[in-house]
């Protein structure tokens with residue numbers, strides 16, 4: 001499954017946020033592994049289109065798409081050098097497809113900051129440096145090995161070039177994700193190394209009320225991390241809210257001046273950062289969102305429901321959500337000529353409402 005790894009310095013609110021994510025898991029029925037992997041937290045991707053579909057079809061259930069997060073222990077200065085613990089922690093995030101860095105911007109004299117003061121810019125710098133150093137170590141191990149392979153004509157010389165280019169980027173203190181485009185580095189060639197800094201980043205600012213209420217303060221932080229996405233939330237509030245009824249939670253949100261829960265914001269941002277999108281299916285039993293990669297074809301989308309659907313794919317009956325919404329029923333949408341039959345080559349669009357035709 002696609003996951004986002006959570007990193008951050010100690011005492012920034014990672015566990016608090018992760019608690020909110022895992023306790024939220026009960027709501028995520030659409031995620032089959034939630035009960036067996038305790039270190040994974042799952043959040044529903046909010047999607048009002050599903051409510052409308054459930055209304056049109058009289059569905060009993062709504063199953064939104066989900067985004068999963070893996071809990072990673074904190075990174076301290078020197079983590080990349082630590083033979084034991086530090087490296088093991090870092091190894092855990094190698095498997096994740098994106099990294100969410102929790103950054104503390106809440107002021108609280110009762111919560112000690114590892115460096116003595118709340119300073120988001122320097123905190124991000126510390127984490128960045130540790131991740132870069134860890135990647136440099138990976139490359140320093142991989143390059144001599146590949147050099148030997150190339151010498152005996154078993155290795156790919158172009159790949160070795162890419163490794164060296166990556167090393168150069170990191171030595172300049174830049175991440176692979178940000179540095180690769182300018183250096184024209186094909187990150188495909190680095191894939192098997194699972195470099196930490198080649199993954200897209202999301203910055204999760206664990207903020208207090210003062211920051212949550214200030215567009216200006218948020219803007220400053222956004223600019224600091226751009227083009228990476230920034231999410232602002234109050235981890236403590238999020239952890240409290242998952243204990244409440246939907247209505248109580250909404251009231252609590254309003255009181256803190258927010259219109260959407262931090263977990264929802266995090267889910268949406270995570271989803272787009274991973275390059276994902278959804279298509280929809282609907283019927284009396286359930287209205288459901290399915291997760292696919294942007295650019296997936298109709299058979300690939302069918303494969304998400306069942307591998308047999310991909311193999312036996314014949315065609316897909318598709319209407320865009322907006323057209324179905326406007327028509328009010330599938331029958332009306334058909335009468336208006338809005339329902340299309342699409343074949344194997346069709347590239348799925350976000351919000352397609354689909355019924356697949358497949359052979360046994």
Ligand code: GDP
Nearest residue numbers: 010011012013014015016106108111234235236
């Ligand atoms: P971790 O070390 O990054 O996992 O941090 P924790 O989640 O354990 O949080 C460290 C301390 O900060 C705990 O006492 C939390 O209750 C507190 N904390 C976490 N988030 C917030 C927050 O948004 N506001 C305030 N005031 N305290 C928080």
